[in-house]
Amino acid sequence: MKKNNKHVINWLLTGCFLIFIMVVIGGITRLTDSGLSISNYRLITGTIPPIGDQEWQEAFDLYKQHPEFNAYNQHFNIEDFKSIYFWEWLHRVIGRSIGMVFIIPFIYFLIRKQLSKSTIKKCLILLGLGAFQGFLGWYMVKSGLVDMPDVSHYRLAAHLVTAFLTFAATLWVALDLKYPNKKPANKYIRNLIIWGYLILIVQIIYGAFIAGLKAGLLHNHWPLMNESKFMHHTVYVLEPFYRNLIENPSGIQFVHRILAYIVVIFILIIWKKSQKLTLTSLQKQGVNSLVFLVFLQFSLGVLTLIYQVPLWLGVAHQVGAFFLLTGMTFALHRFTK
Numbered sequence: 001m002k003k004n005n006k007h008v009i010n011w012l013l014t015g016c017f018l019i020f021i022m023v024v025i026g027g028i029t030r031l032t033d034s035g036l037s038i039s040n041y042r043l044i045t046g047t048i049p050p051i052g053d054q055e056w057q058e059a060f061d062l063y064k065q066h067p068e069f070n071a072y073n074q075h076f077n078i079e080d081f082k083s084i085y086f087w088e089w090l091h092r093v094i095g096r097s098i099g100m101v102f103i104i105p106f107i108y109f110l111i112r113k114q115l116s117k118s119t120i121k122k123c124l125i126l127l128g129l130g131a132f133q134g135f136l137g138w139y140m141v142k143s144g145l146v147d148m149p150d151v152s153h154y155r156l157a158a159h160l161v162t163a164f165l166t167f168a169a170t171l172w173v174a175l176d177l178k179y180p181n182k183k184p185a186n187k188y189i190r191n192l193i194i195w196g197y198l199i200l201i202v203q204i205i206y207g208a209f210i211a212g213l214k215a216g217l218l219h220n221h222w223p224l225m226n227e228s229k230f231m232h233h234t235v236y237v238l239e240p241f242y243r244n245l246i247e248n249p250s251g252i253q254f255v256h257r258i259l260a261y262i263v264v265i266f267i268l269i270i271w272k273k274s275q276k277l278t279l280t281s282l283q284k285q286g287v288n289s290l291v292f293l294v295f296l297q298f299s300l301g302v303l304t305l306i307y308q309v310p311l312w313l314g315v316a317h318q319v320g321a322f323f324l325l326t327g328m329t330f331a332l333h334r335f336t337k
Contacts, residue, residue, distance in 0.1 A: 005177045008114060011105045012174035015126075018098045019167040020322060022091070026163070027318040029091045030211055031311050034084035035151060036068045036144045038092070047096060049089050059085065071149035095134060102130055122173045129166040136162055153212025160208040161201065164322065168329045175333045182337050189274055190335045196266040197328050203259040204321055210256055215249035216309040222302045225254065260298055267294045270331075286331035293324045 029035050039062055050056045060081045063069055069076065106123055109115050115123065140155040210216050219225040225232040234250035244251030267290045274287045297320035304313040 008109060009174050009177050012170055015098065015102055016167055016170050018101055019163060022094050022098060023163055023322055024315060024319060025091045025094055027315045029087040031314045032084060032087055034087035035141060036066065037063060037084040037088045039063060039066050039145050041138055047093055066145050067147065067149040068144060095137065099130060102127055126170055126173065129169060133162045133166055151212065153209050156212040157205045157208035161205055164204060164325055168325060171326065171329050172333060179337065185337065186335050192270050192273060193328065193332045193335055196270055197332060199266055200263055200325060200328055203263055206252060206256040206259060207321060209252045213249040213252060215253045216305060218249055219253055220305055220308050222305055260301055264294050264298055267291060283334045286334050289327045290331055293327045296320055297324050
């Protein structure tokens with residue numbers, strides 16, 4: 001590792017950590033139904049929460065004008081509102097903090113000429129992803145403020161997956177700097193990991209669909225959907241059939257269950273095939289960690305379903321997906337370079 005890359009790597013890894021915190025807080029925000037508590041978007045003044053009884057009442061009155069209050073929360077008092085406001089406010093503040101953590105050091109490193117042309121291009125892409133992520137957050141919240149008392153599960157999926165991919169891209173750039181020496185890639189294992197990576201991304205999308213449609217509150221049995229059925233009849237009730245795969249909560253949960261098995265099997269195949277090769281210590285650590293992480297995540301998914309999505313298990317399951325994507329990103333990097 002080059003000495004002048006050390007601070008850049010630490011900067012990127014700090015960004016990764018903040019994105020992780022953002023995802024955790026985002027999960028809490030979603031599971032506590034706090035995401036629609038702030039119905040306006042103020043880039044600067046929005047970092048300061050309401051101060052005093054009058055400002056809190058004004059914020060609460062604004063919340064009352066939107067569908068979620070009328071559909072679900074007419075029993076709320078001002079203290080109930082404050083509890084959901086906090087999580088959405090914290091989520092937005094961390095998002096703004098991530099923007100500052102990326103932009104200010106980036107300008108500093110540019111001025112000090114500590115970034116290569118290649119790294120500059122990669123960092124500009126990261127900044128673009130971060131800005132796009134912020135836009136998607138606003139776009140998602142907007143969908144729950146007009147007619148529907150819930151955000152669009154499509155927009156939720158886009159918001160979540162973009163956060164995961166922004167993290168993965170940031171980690172990749174940091175790994176490029178930490179391990180600059182390239183060796184011939186193992187294309188066979190690399191391609192297996194790429195396919196596993198793509199399947200995992202699809203699984204994360206379906207996890208977001210589950211969250212957006214509250215499909216985790218249905219069919220709370222495992223391994224069968226309803227004690228005696230592998231596939232419940234509600235999985236295929238919509239016409240045309242493809243709508244069951246993207247709009248039907250039962251159908252989406254069934255797909256999420258099947259993809260979980262596929263992800264586990266694919267990672268076991270990667271691990272088994274890699275055992276026949278001479279691996280570096282980092283490659284070995286990468287594939288071994290995938291096996292541990294995928295079984296941990298699978299177990300968390302089953303427990304989350306059986307216990308009907310308690311807050312701590314729902315957040316743990318989302319964090320498990322985050323760690324599994326981290327492991328896949330690291331393994332892919334080690335078998336690519």
